[in-house]
Amino acid sequence: DAGITQSPRHKVTETGTPVTLRCHQTENHRYMYWYRQDPGHGLRLIHYSYGVKDTDKGEVSDGYSVSRSKTEDFLLTLESATSSQTSVYFCAIRGDREAFFGQGTRLTVV
Amino acid sequence: QQQVKQSPQSLIVQKGGISIINCAYENTAFDYFPWYQQFPGKGPALLIAIRPDVSEKKEGRFTISFNKSAKQFSLHIMDSQPGDSATYFCAASGGFARQLTFGSGTQLTVLP
Numbered sequence: 001d002a003g004i005t006q007s008p009r010h011k012v013t014e015t016g017t018p019v020t021l022r023c024h025q026t027e028n029h030r031y032m033y034w035y036r037q038d039p040g041h042g043l044r045l046i047h048y049s050y051g052v053k054d055t056d057k058g059e060v061s062d063g064y065s066v067s068r069s070k071t072e073d074f075l076l077t078l079e080s081a082t083s084s085q086t087s088v089y090f091c092a093i094r095g096d097r098e099a100f101f102g103q104g105t106r107l108t109v110v
Numbered sequence: 111q112q113q114v115k116q117s118p119q120s121l122i123v124q125k126g127g128i129s130i131i132n133c134a135y136e137n138t139a140f141d142y143f144p145w146y147q148q149f150p151g152k153g154p155a156l157l158i159a160i161r162p163d164v165s166e167k168k169e170g171r172f173t174i175s176f177n178k179s180a181k182q183f184s185l186h187i188m189d190s191q192p193g194d195s196a197t198y199f200c201a202a203s204g205g206f207a208r209q210l211t212f213g214s215g216t217q218l219t220v221l222p
Contacts, residue, residue, distance in 0.1 A: 031207055042116070042199055042212035043154070050207045058209065090153055094208055098144065101153030 003027045006091050006102040013109055019078040021105050023091030025071075031094040032074040033058075034066060036087040037104070043090060049074055081109045113137050116200050116213025123220050129187040131216045133200035136181065140202035144210070145174065145185050148197045157198070158185070190220045 003026035013019050023032060031050055035043040045058030047066040055066050063085060065077045078085055086109045091102040116133045123129045135143075144159035160167045160174040160183065167174045173186040187194055200213040 031209075033209060035212075040119075040214055042214040043210075045209055045211070048207055048209050056207070059211075092210075098156045098159065099208075099210060101146075101155070103153050104151075 004091060004093050004100055004102045006089075006105050008105060009103065010106045011108070013081050013107070015082060015109055016080050019081050019107065021076045021089055021091075021107070023074045023076070023093075023102060025074075025093045027093055027095065027100075028071060029093040029095040030071075031099075032068065033092040033094070033099070034064075034074065034076045035090045035092065036060065036085075037090060038087050046076065046089075078107075081107075083109050085109050113211050114200060114202050114213045116216060118216060119214070120217045121219070123190045123218065125190065125192060125220055125222050127190050127220075129185075129190045129194070129218055129220070131185045131198055131200070131218070132182065133184065133213050134180075134182045135202050135211075137202070137204065137211075138181070139204040140211075142203045142208070143174070143176065143183050144201050144203075145172075146199045146201060146212075148199065148215075154199060187218075190218075192220045192222050194218060195220050 005024045007022045033048040034046040044060045049055045049068040067075045089105045092099045145157045146154035147157045148154040171188045176183045198216045201210040203210045
């Protein structure tokens with residue numbers, strides 16, 4: 001899977017609790033992305049990073065924050081989880097050419 | 111605002127038939143158009159991609175047709191097989207961070 005690992009793979013959390021998802025890469029790629037996948041919407045970009053400490057918002061960034069303190073790690077945080085954030089989250093990495101996706105994290109907010 | 115529109119939402123094809131999925135985009139700054147294939151429980155995987163300086167690209171049974179003036183592109187799967195049953199996403203990218211904008215996906219079922 002192109003040296004990209006997401007953790008956890010599954011998580012159930014309660015409304016109002018903070019949640020952090022981790023994306024780890026071993027490819028030393030510059031660009032990293034967080035997407036969410038929902039039926040009928042395809043994959044929508046939440047945040048992306050173009051280097052250590054360099055991040056920017058995507059299409060659906062409200063309620064999410066990210067951090068990238070090392071090239072290999074990109075963290076997605078839900079400060080106070082809501083039921084609308086129940087989704088499958090994918091991390092992607094990109095070097096000079098194609099983007100590679102992780103296996104996804106299925107998050108359920110109850 | 112959906113910048114990449116994909117159709118149909120679902121498609122059922124007989125084994126050996128041709129599967130055709132269409133996409134249209136709005137942003138003329140897009141300069142890379144990939145198709146991704148996704149199986150249940152897996153992340154999307156790149157299937158084939160095209161740049162706007164060519165009108166067609168073929169890799170095995172998979173062909174992308176690209177119409178720059180109409181801002182449309184399509185995926186053709188020839189001799190469709192049951193193993194091709196998956197969800198297919200078109201996408202487009204541009205800009206300095208090369209982020210991908212996805213279509214809403216097509217669930218393809220190939221009947222044996």
